[in-house]
Amino acid sequence: AQSVTQLDSQVPVFEEAPVELRCNYSSSVSVYLFWYVQYPNQGLQLLLKYLSGSTLVKGINGFEAEFNKSQTSFHLRKPSVHISDTAEYFCAASIQGAQKLVFGQGTRLTINP
Amino acid sequence: GAVVSQHPSWVICKSGTSVKIECRSLDFQATTMFWYRQFPKQSLMLMATSNEGSKATYEQGVEKDKFLINHASLTLSTLTVTSAHPEDSSFYICSASPPYILGTESEQYFGPGTRLTVT
Numbered sequence: 001a002q003s004v005t006q007l008d009s010q011v012p013v014f015e016e017a018p019v020e021l022r023c024n025y026s027s028s029v030s031v032y033l034f035w036y037v038q039y040p041n042q043g044l045q046l047l048l049k050y051l052s053g054s055t056l057v058k059g060i061n062g063f064e065a066e067f068n069k070s071q072t073s074f075h076l077r078k079p080s081v082h083i084s085d086t087a088e089y090f091c092a093a094s095i096q097g098a099q100k101l102v103f104g105q106g107t108r109l110t111i112n113p
Numbered sequence: 114g115a116v117v118s119q120h121p122s123w124v125i126c127k128s129g130t131s132v133k134i135e136c137r138s139l140d141f142q143a144t145t146m147f148w149y150r151q152f153p154k155q156s157l158m159l160m161a162t163s164n165e166g167s168k169a170t171y172e173q174g175v176e177k178d179k180f181l182i183n184h185a186s187l188t189l190s191t192l193t194v195t196s197a198h199p200e201d202s203s204f205y206i207c208s209a210s211p212p213y214i215l216g217t218e219s220e221q222y223f224g225p226g227t228r229l230t231v232t
Contacts, residue, residue, distance in 0.1 A: 032219045043117070043206055043223035044157075090156065094219035099145055099210055101221060103156045 002027035004093050006104035013081055014112050021076040021107045023091030033074040034092040034101065035065055044090065050074060061085070086111045116140055117209050119224035126197055126231055133193045134227045136207030142187035143209035147221060148180075151204040163190045197231045204228050 007022040025031060032051050036044040048059025055067040065076045074091060091104040116139040126132045136146055145164050149157040161182050163169040169182035179201075181193040190209075194201055205228075208221035 034219075036223075041204075041226065041228070043119075043225045044208075045223070046220070049220070099219055099221075100147075100159060100162065101219065102159075105156045106154075108154075 002029075002031060002093055002095060002102050004091050004102050004104035006089075006091055006107050008107050009105065010108045010110065012110045012112060015083055016080045018079050019077065019081050019085075019109065021089050021091075021109065023074045023076065023104055025072050025074065025091075025093045027072075027093065027095065030096045031093045032096060033065075033067060034094075035059065035063070035074070035076050036090045036092060037061075038088040038090065038106075040087075047076070047089075081109070081111050083111050083113065085109060115211060115222045117143075117207065117222045117224040119205075119207055119227050121227060122225060123228040124230070126229070128198055128231055129196055131193055131195045132197055132229060133191055134205055134207075134229075136190045136192070136209070136224050138188045138209040138211075138222070141209075141211045143190075143211065144187065145210040146184060146190040147208045147210075148182060148190075148192050149206045149208070151206060151226075153204075157206060160192075194229065197229070199231045202229055202231045 005024045013019045034049045035047040038044050048057045050057045050067045058064045063078050089107045092101045118137045120135045148160045151157050160175045161169045161171045163182050163184040165184045171177045184190040206226045208223045
């Protein structure tokens with residue numbers, strides 16, 4: 001069975017500082033990887049995804065993530081955060097060929113002025 | 114494009130009553146829809162996968178007689194919480210998968226969620 005682990009439940013950073021949200025996955029087969037953002041009392045919005053090809057994936061709002069197969073990681077990064085990036089971020093994985101998503105526990109990103 | 118709506122956005126009901134939540138894909142046809150449950154400050158837990166015209170597939174531990182799912186058309190799926198109790202209070206989120214196009218593998222579009230409070 002596959003699983004997704006987000007290593008940090010909360011990450012506080014100052015505005016304009018860089019941030020990295022960590023995500024590790026485990027699976028015996030190849031997976032697709034996703035990062036979603038959830039603003040308070042809203043559904044999830046796709047930030048970026050890795051299906052195949054280049055291991056560095058660029059998404060919306062200036063976010064990017066790097067797929068590292070040897071470390072089974074898919075960490076999310078942004079070089080300079082804004083107050084508006086305050087939200088809950090979820091890493092998710094699906095087995096290639098399947099539709100079901102397995103979510104990590106989520107990381108609450110808090111931006112301090 | 115790829116907008117998914119949910120109705121209602123929040124609902125309060127009395128213990129023992131039933132409540133229906135609708136999930137609609139507004140600008141695409143969704144052969145598959147998913148229902149998730151999210152407790153405060155926790156992750157999304159998949160409850161069931163719903164395919165148009167067939168019975169939903171429930172995840173282990175989810176009571177199919179309590180959480181009735183109907184996927185009557187390619188743009189509408191409903192979740193009915195029957196005989197609701199306070200422990201059913203939660204945030205329910207649906208998602209929909211568009212028809213397969215290369216590059217959209219496993220892609221799901223999420224609704225805004227429905228907050229259910231059972232008193």
